[in-house]
Amino acid sequence: MTKVQSEERRSAALLLGPAVLLFIGIGVAPLLMTILLSFNGWHATTGIDPSISFRNYADILSDGYFAQIFLRTLWIATATTVICILIGAPEAYVLRRMSQPWRSIFLMVIITPLLISVIARTLGWAMLLNGNGLVSTALQGAGLSSRPVSLMFTQTGVIIALVHVLVPFMVLSVWSALSRMDRSAEGAALSLGASQFTVFRRIVLPQALPGILSGAVIVFTLAASAFATPAIIGGRRLKVVATEAYDEFLHSLNWPLGAAIAVLLLIGIVTVVVGCNRWIERRYATVFQ
Amino acid sequence: MSRNGPLMLAFHTLFMAFLLAPIVLVCLVAFTPEGYLSLPTAGISLRWFKAVLAYPEFVNAFITSLWLAAISSTIAVTTATAAAIAIARYRFPGRDAITALFMSPLVVPHVVLGIAFLRFFSAVGVAGTATGLVLSHVILIFPFALRLGLASATGLERALEHAAQSLGATRARVLQRIVLPLIVPGIASGWMLSMIQSFDEVTMTVFVASPTTTTLPVWMFNYIQFNIDPLICAVSTLLIVFTIVVMIVLEWLYGLERLFAGTGQ
Numbered sequence: 050m051t052k053v054q055s056e057e058r059r060s061a062a063l064l065l066g067p068a069v070l071l072f073i074g075i076g077v078a079p080l081l082m083t084i085l086l087s088f089n090g091w092h093a094t095t096g097i098d099p100s101i102s103f104r105n106y107a108d109i110l111s112d113g114y115f116a117q118i119f120l121r122t123l124w125i126a127t128a129t130t131v132i133c134i135l136i137g138a139p140e141a142y143v144l145r146r147m148s149q150p151w152r153s154i155f156l157m158v159i160i161t162p163l164l165i166s167v168i169a170r171t172l173g174w175a176m177l178l179n180g181n182g183l184v185s186t187a188l189q190g191a192g193l194s195s196r197p198v199s200l201m202f203t204q205t206g207v208i209i210a211l212v213h214v215l216v217p218f219m220v221l222s223v224w225s226a227l228s229r230m231d232r233s234a235e236g237a238a239l240s241l242g243a244s245q246f247t248v249f250r251r252i253v254l255p256q257a258l259p260g261i262l263s264g265a266v267i268v269f270t271l272a273a274s275a276f277a278t279p280a281i282i283g284g285r286r287l288k289v290v291a292t293e294a295y296d297e298f299l300h301s302l303n304w305p306l307g308a309a310i311a312v313l314l315l316i317g318i319v320t321v322v323v324g325c326n327r328w329i330e331r332r333y334a335t336v337f338q
Numbered sequence: 339m340s341r342n343g344p345l346m347l348a349f350h351t352l353f354m355a356f357l358l359a360p361i362v363l364v365c366l367v368a369f370t371p372e373g374y375l376s377l378p379t380a381g382i383s384l385r386w387f388k389a390v391l392a393y394p395e396f397v398n399a400f401i402t403s404l405w406l407a408a409i410s411s412t413i414a415v416t417t418a419t420a421a422a423i424a425i426a427r428y429r430f431p432g433r434d435a436i437t438a439l440f441m442s443p444l445v446v447p448h449v450v451l452g453i454a455f456l457r458f459f460s461a462v463g464v465a466g467t468a469t470g471l472v473l474s475h476v477i478l479i480f481p482f483a484l485r486l487g488l489a490s491a492t493g494l495e496r497a498l499e500h501a502a503q504s505l506g507a508t509r510a511r512v513l514q515r516i517v518l519p520l521i522v523p524g525i526a527s528g529w530m531l532s533m534i535q536s537f538d539e540v541t542m543t544v545f546v547a548s549p550t551t552t553t554l555p556v557w558m559f560n561y562i563q564f565n566i567d568p569l570i571c572a573v574s575t576l577l578i579v580f581t582i583v584v585m586i587v588l589e590w591l592y593g594l595e596r597l598f599a600g601t602g603q
Contacts, residue, residue, distance in 0.1 A: 057428050057429075057430070058428070058430055060424070060428065061424040061428040061430045062430075064420040064421060064423055064424035065420070065421050065424045065425075065436065067416075067417045067420065067421075068417040068418060068420065068421040068440065068480070069421075069436065069439075071417060071473075071476065071477070071480075072439055072440065072477070072480075075455075075458070075473050075474070075476075075477055076439070076442070076443070076477050077439075078458060079451075079454035079455050079457060079458030079459075080446075080450075080454050082454070082457050082458055082461065083450070083453055083454040083457050083458075086457055136353060136356075139346075139349060140349070140350065140353045143342055143346050143347075143349065143350045146341045146342050146346075147342065153595070155350075155354070156594070156595055157585075157589065157594055158354060158357065158358070159357065160585070160594050160598050161581070161582065161585055162357060162361065163598070164534055164538070164581050164584070164585055165361065165538075165577070165578050165581045166538045166540075166555055166558075166574070166577050166578075166581070167538065167540065168540060168555050168558045168559055168562065168574070169361070169364055169558075169574035169577050169578055170360055170361060171562075172360075172364055172558075172562060172566065172570060172571065172574055173359070173360020173361055173362075173363050173364045174360050175562070175566055176360075176363055176364070176367065176375060176566065177359065177360055177363060183359070183363070213356065213357065213360065216357070217357075221598050270445070270447075273447075274447030274448065274449060274450075276448065276449050276540075276541040276544075277540050277541060277559060280559070280563075281559075281562055281563075291447065291449040291541070294449055294450075294453060295449065295544070295545075298453055298456070298545070299544075299545070304457070307453060308453060308457070311447075311449065311450045311453045311454075312450075314447055314449070314450060315446060315447065315450045318445065318446075318447055319445060319446075322445050
């Protein structure tokens with residue numbers, strides 16, 4: 050090793066040291082302890098028992114109660130992702146075709162909710178979705194229902210609120226894919242006699258697709274692990290994986306079982322993220338170069 | 339020269355209405371003069387804002403959130419900036435693995451982080467303390483600070499440093515006079531973004547906070563479980579205004595488009 054190289058390594062080690070220590074001490078250690086905890090036993094009177102077994106996992110996988118919660122979470126996350134694609138991707142396309150200053154203004158309007166507390170936004174939906182809320186009044190006014198309709202504590206309500214919380218991620222993801230694209234390609238296709246629809250299908254859509262896919266991964270994983278929104282809109286009656294883990298931990302105090310649920314959620318999320326990102330990178334290697 | 343057809347503009351209007359409706363509703367209800375949830379049709383009133391400020395639990399939670407956000411984002415930005423400089427300029431074994439480790443809090447669900455921290459902190463005896471709260475928030479917001487640190491450190495012109503060095507500046511002086519001033523806007527934006535992430539975090543904090551260290555979002559979450567009234571709308575309105583102010587500063591300092599979509603400027 051040359052003198053410069055060893056000096057560079059020393060500088061790098063000094064600069065990285067604090068962050069690496071922090072992450073190993075307070076990041077990695079707690080996760081490993083949680084994984085270990087998920088193999089422990091538990092008893093209502095004596096608490097955590099340090100024996101090691103797969104009992105918690107066997108319980109979760111064999112109990113229909115947990116299967117229902119996992120399936121419900123999967124369904125809510127899938128529906129949220131599909132709706133976000135259906136409304137978020139066209140919105141990004143509309144934004145791209147706008148002229149300044151409107152484009153920047155509306156982009157800011159889309160980014161703002163991302164920074165506003167998820168509690169404040171969910172509170173708005175809790176008021177809109179209850180029986181006396183705006184949605185109910187509108188449905189009655191349109192003659193679609195003769196009685197007040199409450200979407201509180203329903204899957205539909207949770208999905209609507211989650212779409213609202215997460216759709217900006219989809220718009221931004223598609224937006225950044227579209228703004229990498231060469232605008233003259235559209236003009237060239239039009240001048241060569243392609244119809245608007247052909248231009249959209251053959252030029253815009255293929256370039257937006259990587260953005261749609263990476264947006265879908267973000268939305269799906271955040272929807273599947275969402276906690277505050279399902280807790281407020283879904284309540285105790287409509288549990289998802291995150292709220293169930295919370296209840297096991299803080300109400301039933303069965304920490305090992307709660308840890309096992311958390312570990313399963315983590316495995317699911319990491320599999321989706323790593324799997325999809327690998328696939329997107331392989332499929333669109335040229336786009337990212 | 340808007341090239342959007344009427345159908346697309348109609349869609350756009352509906353989309354914006356969907357996005358803004360719940361936020362606007364919360365802000366409107368906060369100004370109601372009535373004692374229950376209602377729109378301020380018979381004039382606006384500030385009674386609920388006064389009620390909020392007279393509510394000690396709110397004031398305490400707000401103060402906790404404020405110092406928590408300030409301290410944890412400062413620690414995160416300091417350590418992340420140093421790490422970003424090392425990652426951006428040096429080649430060393432394990433560079434990619436370390437970067438992946440630093441970004442991993444973005445992938446791990448917050449509920450899992452909350453459970454992990456609660457387990458860890460109760461094992462080492464800092465459960466429910468301010469120390470535990472700060473440390474958990476540092477890990478959570480580290481990726482945001484690192485991403486902006488990396489963006490500024492990679493955009494740095496090495497030629498400027500070489501020029502300074504060739505004129506006889508020491509390494510420390512180059513860092514102090516050339517590198518730091520150039521990356522300050524990125525670092526300041528990273529600091530604000532981390533601060534707001536910490537200030538708004540609820541899922542992980544629900545597990546880590548104790549009654550004495552309740553943050554504002556946790557207090558709001560617990561409150562909403564039992565009742566939804568104009569008081570909580572007033573609190574949310576204050577939060578929304580606070581966020582918009584931070585956003586305007588970020589737009590001016592760094593550009594929101596560049597911050598969130600990696601484009602613009």
